[in-house]
Amino acid sequence: MAQQFEFGLDTFGDVTDGPGGRLLPHAQVIRDVIEEASIADELGIDAFGVGEHHRPDFAVSAPEVVLAAIATRTRRIRLGSAVTVLSTDDPIRVFERFATLDAASNGRAEVTLGRGSFTESFPLFGYDLSQYEELFEEKLNLFMALLRQEEVTWHGHLRPPLEKQRVFPPLEHGPLKVWVGVGGSPGSVVRAVRYDLPLALAIIGGDPKRFRPYVDLYHRAYAQLGKPARAIAVHSPGHVADTDEQAREEFWPAYKGMHDRIGAERGWPPIERASFTQEIEHGSLYVGAPETVARKIAATAKALGIMRFDLKYSAGTLAHDKLMRSIVLYGSKVIALVRDMLG
Secondary structure, eight states: OOOOOEEEEEEOOBOOBOGGGOBOOHHHHHHHHHHHHHHHHHTTOSEEEEOOOOSTTBOOSOHHHHHHHHHTTOSSOEEEESOEEGGGSOHHHHHHHHHHHHHHTTSOEEEEEEOOSOOTHHHHHTOOGGGHHHHHHHHHHHHHHHTTOSOEEEOOSSSOOEEEEOOSSOOSSSSOEEEEEESSOHHHHHHHHHTTOOEEEEOOSSOGGGGHHHHHHHHHHHHHHTOOOOOEEEEEEEEEOSSHHHHHHHHHHHHHHHHHHHHHHHTOOOOOHHHHHHHHHHSSOEEESHHHHHHHHHHHHHHHTOSEEEEEOOOTTOOHHHHHHHHHHIIIIIHHHHHHHHO
16 A cells, blocks of 8 residues: 655744744743644644754754653654754764653654754864764764664774663664655765665755755665665745735744844845745745645645655744644645645
8 A cells, every 4th residue: 555645844943922022931932832743743743843953043952852741742643853963962862862752652753863954063062063974974873773772883983882782761662763854965865775764855945846856866776776765755844824925924024034043144145025935936935825835735745756744834933823823724724635636
């Protein structure tokens, strides 16, 4: 039987506006994320991902702790990271935390491993940014050795070796679901195939179809190994409201504020409204009424041959009540529409 298309939601725990336009405390944002995941579970959404950041505009620095809290409020939704920055973490501790989450959630944990598009964790945890590639490669290699749930003997260059070590708790429900998050590097795509891991494409700007060469590379690399390809997911930002106009007017100020704030750090010019409209109509912003967003998700699914779409539903200071409404519309209307469009 063919695999059913899956739908997820992702958030970075963006610090949001509260009453009177004042930013909410980080603690309240974390409680709001837990509530957002709870309603997603009630709506039957397949997965909920929480990202990791270490900066003032995002509230979540320890996704696994937030996900464990969500596990106590939910029954069926899968719980994962979006993403875990493995380069500046300890693979053993990452495995232990997600194995613990898997136990607490009765087998619902998954982890997306990536290098991250922000670099604040490198100085925070004492890592050299010049080793950006080497750190991820070596730590992914160790993490994959841990997945076998056997005694591990492992030697690398950047940390002490392991000799016949076990990690606990053991996984109760079989192998942990592991994705590799990729932002558009052919080398990262090939690495995912080398470790036989499903691929999560972060498409946050431009026409989604420009990622087709990465999809083709993924399948071609698997074909050369004589193995069937694993699943491919897409993570993209968006917002659902009752009408197209309402969705754009709600999303634009928060999106611009976030884009310009991060852009000032990275040397980007301020975004103009015309560019925002272009991204909605021809790029990677899934903003609009349920049918508009559903059509765009279905088009991306068909163009790239993916089996899962994760909507990054939070955006800068966009308020909690707007996020909740977006989740309700996504879960109650968008998903059914996409399933119909995909047949």
